[in-house]
Amino acid sequence: MKKLFSYPDSLKKARFSYCPGCGHGIVHRLLAEVIDEFKIREKTIGIAPVGCAVFAYHYWNFDVTEAAHGRPPAVATGIKRVLPDRIVFTYQGDGDLASIGAAEILHAANRGENITVIFINNAIYGMTGGQMAPTTLIGQKTWTSPGGRKAELSGYPMKISEALGQLDGVHYIERVAVNNPENVLKAKKAIKKAFKNQIANKGFSLVEVLSMCPVGWAVTSVEALRWIEEKLIPVYPLGVIRDKSKST
Amino acid sequence: MKKRILIRGNDAIGEGAIQSGCMAYFGYPITPQNELTAYMAKIMPKIGGVFIQAESEIAAINMVFGASLTGVRTMTSSSSPGISLKQEGISYMAACQLPGVIVNVQRGGPGLGNIAGSQGDYFQATRGGGHGDYRTIVLAPYSVQEMFDLTCLSFELADKYRSPVMVLSDGVVGQMLEPIHKDDKNVERKIKDKDWILDGCKGREPRMVRSLLLGEEELEKYNWELNNKYKRIKEQEIRAELYNVEDAEIVIIAYGIAARMGKQAVKEARRQGLKIGMIRPITLWPFPEQIVGNIAQKVNSILVIEMSLGQMIEDVKLAVEGKTKVHFYGRPGGSVLEVEEILDKLREISN
Ligand SMILES: Cc1ncc(C[n+]2csc(CCOP(=O)(O)OP(=O)(O)O)c2C)c(N)n1
Ligand code: SF4
Numbered sequence: 007m008k009k010l011f012s013y014p015d016s017l018k019k020a021r022f023s024y025c026p027g028c029g030h031g032i033v034h035r036l037l038a039e040v041i042d043e044f045k046i047r048e049k050t051i052g053i054a055p056v057g058c059a060v061f062a063y064h065y066w067n068f069d070v071t072e073a074a075h076g077r078p079p080a081v082a083t084g085i086k087r088v089l090p091d092r093i094v095f096t097y098q099g100d101g102d103l104a105s106i107g108a109a110e111i112l113h114a115a116n117r118g119e120n121i122t123v124i125f126i127n128n129a130i131y132g133m134t135g136g137q138m139a140p141t142t143l144i145g146q147k148t149w150t151s152p153g154g155r156k157a158e159l160s161g162y163p164m165k166i167s168e169a170l171g172q173l174d175g176v177h178y179i180e181r182v183a184v185n186n187p188e189n190v191l192k193a194k195k196a197i198k199k200a201f202k203n204q205i206a207n208k209g210f211s212l213v214e215v216l217s218m219c220p221v222g223w224a225v226t227s228v229e230a231l232r233w234i235e236e237k238l239i240p241v242y243p244l245g246v247i248r249d250k251s252k253s254t
Numbered sequence: 255m256k257k258r259i260l261i262r263g264n265d266a267i268g269e270g271a272i273q274s275g276c277m278a279y280f281g282y283p284i285t286p287q288n289e290l291t292a293y294m295a296k297i298m299p300k301i302g303g304v305f306i307q308a309e310s311e312i313a314a315i316n317m318v319f320g321a322s323l324t325g326v327r328t329m330t331s332s333s334s335p336g337i338s339l340k341q342e343g344i345s346y347m348a349a350c351q352l353p354g355v356i357v358n359v360q361r362g363g364p365g366l367g368n369i370a371g372s373q374g375d376y377f378q379a380t381r382g383g384g385h386g387d388y389r390t391i392v393l394a395p396y397s398v399q400e401m402f403d404l405t406c407l408s409f410e411l412a413d414k415y416r417s418p419v420m421v422l423s424d425g426v427v428g429q430m431l432e433p434i435h436k437d438d439k440n441v442e443r444k445i446k447d448k449d450w451i452l453d454g455c456k457g458r459e460p461r462m463v464r465s466l467l468l469g470e471e472e473l474e475k476y477n478w479e480l481n482n483k484y485k486r487i488k489e490q491e492i493r494a495e496l497y498n499v500e501d502a503e504i505v506i507i508a509y510g511i512a513a514r515m516g517k518q519a520v521k522e523a524r525r526q527g528l529k530i531g532m533i534r535p536i537t538l539w540p541f542p543e544q545i546v547g548n549i550a551q552k553v554n555s556i557l558v559i560e561m562s563l564g565q566m567i568e569d570v571k572l573a574v575e576g577k578t579k580v581h582f583y584g585r586p587g588g589s590v591l592e593v594e595e596i597l598d599k600l601r602e603i604s605n
Contacts, residue, residue, distance in 0.1 A: 084316065085452070
């Protein structure tokens, strides 16, 4: 009998310690499935961020390191340049990638590093207790924007994927979400493409995932799914932002 | 075969790195070390190595972190302001026990300071510099020959102890042209098969290299483990040059560029009949405590000279433990010590 579905080899048999309704677990699972499907587990090196996903190495069943806050793209560059035939990816939150690590992601993208970036946008700093991120929405209440984010004070929700999409070094950027089954399937397809690009030496690929943080948003798990649909997606529209293989 | 070549200090570091099998270099422009980055840009592609001009010193040290994870020998270089930016990465390397060489061709500070050679970064280099309970091996070359030799040694020590190692030089030695002897050996550039590297888990269990240790007393245990390593380094790796100390009544203690002036001063003082010697620490961490302590018992006094407001003097005083008087002569801000000034100070002390 043909096996249609099983636990991915690329995930350890450990329980996620994420909050109920958190998006990180879903994305970990998608990543693991993709790595299994390409049979690249034994040549993959993952880079965990500083953020809620810092413990990713407890879950991923392949070589993993943990970079300083915001520095995963630089660490990935060091690894990939020495070992160009390995598969190297970073997994970063929006605080990690869009705030403290803005320079590192910008320049890794601009150099066209042949790596894959999984960028979790949950519009908040999860791990440190729910502070405002560069991606936080106008009016969104967080620990450090108790009256709601104000543009005059803190600027605007940062569309860093669109900004990175302007760089000639970038091969592929797509924004997806994991708030319903249809979107999860699309997210997997995008992640798969981002790894396929690396395997084919196409260069820098990034998938931005709009991901639930019910705790940081102070909503229930179910409300968080709707919050993505109604609040996040209008500001961060889903879809392909750049795809060099499509342009002629 | 030993070869004699005329070379600039900064280039000699590059040559030492290449002779040591360095396969990945990451830099960012800053004076007075730019020749070194340019040297690596020229040579690395020729030997099949990696050269990247990073977007910042922060990125460069994190690229070193990444390259080191794969098992290759790797290096970054900068000067004082850039070394401040690397401290985060150095702390993470120390925590993850990743070997790597960091070169600081010091300039005057604080702040943007100036671009003249200086010795203002002794505290930063020997006290860890970054956050947390860790140590960095620090080697201090005082000649172009040592720029080459100590760079080679720094790669050996980095691998031996799985630790970041700093070469603490300065803009004066960096810019100096001198003939050096170097071995032209067949350099092995293979990735070393170390049992902790990340290169994909083919045929083995997955590995993780990380520094977050949240378990109960997990970090304390790890800190003690690191401490054992630091103890071994202290027992085995202390290096210092002793110059005319046997009958000395006063010893100068100086490292790096200041020791060159110190040596001149000793020669001149001896000619004038003063019994002066010199201790030149080559490892700044671990500091040659015992050597200094033992000699302190035999001399009338000690003169520490530094191109700073006085930083190493604190280590000297700790080593001397009040056994003799410790004097200081120094000039900060990238001003060079004159031999005559040192002699004046020696005369003042001996009276
Ligand atoms: C240099 C540095 N600054 C600050 C922190 C504290 N810190 C830990 S996680 C984090 C934010 C993580 O937020 P994000 O990247 O959005 O990931 P999330 O937790 O939401 O998944 C911060 C600021 C740190 N560890 N290091
Ligand atoms: S704080 Fe938010 S991002 Fe972090 S685990 Fe909880 S739900 Fe997930």
